[in-house]
Amino acid sequence: MSDDGIRCKKCSYDFAKSLYEEKDIITCPYCKKKGSEQDFEILNEVTSGDGYAITLSDFEYFLKNKSSYHKRDFFKKDVKFFSIVIKGELNSFKDKKGKDIPMEEVHAYIQNDIVLQRKLYNLYYVLAHY
Numbered sequence: 626m627s628d629d630g631i632r633c634k635k636c637s638y639d640f641a642k643s644l645y646e647e648k649d650i651i652t653c654p655y656c657k658k659k660g661s662e663q664d665f666e667i668l669n670e671v672t673s674g675d676g677y678a679i680t681l682s683d684f685e686y687f688l689k690n691k692s693s694y695h696k697r698d699f700f701k702k703d704v705k706f707f708s709i710v711i712k713g714e715l716n717s718f719k720d721k722k723g724k725d726i727p728m729e730e731v732h733a734y735i736q737n738d739i740v741l742q743r744k745l746y747n748l749y750y751v752l753a754h755y
């Protein structure tokens with residue numbers, strides 16, 4: 626598996642190249658633009674890097690301050706592997722079997738996936754005033 630990323634030239638969204646290996650047509654997961662490799666910018670590790678990293682304390686801030694709607698939506702549509710349980714200001718996580726998962730583990734899981742990492746970054750900064 627390759628760690629290379631692909632950047633959409635239309636919306637600048639970065640996603641994992643491994644999702645599209647063996648496929649001739651690449652579809653941007655964000656704006657749905659379709660094209661061949663020429664229509665997308667191939668990123669090496671230097672450019673994909675940690676530019677969209679969110680620290681654990683940022684993640685805590687995100688959980689405390691963002692609307693339940695955006696958090697539920699993110700975990701339901703994107704993270705999938707874990708579900709979020711929201712009780713007022715208290716957020717907890719469970720895996721598919723209903724086992725409690727520490728926030729640190731969920732944070733690490735998101736940061737290890739460049740697509741999720743970028744989506745969380747977008748939610749964290751783009752929705753900063755919501």
Ligand SMILES: [Zn+2]
Nearest residue numbers: 633636653656
């Ligand atoms: Zn795009």
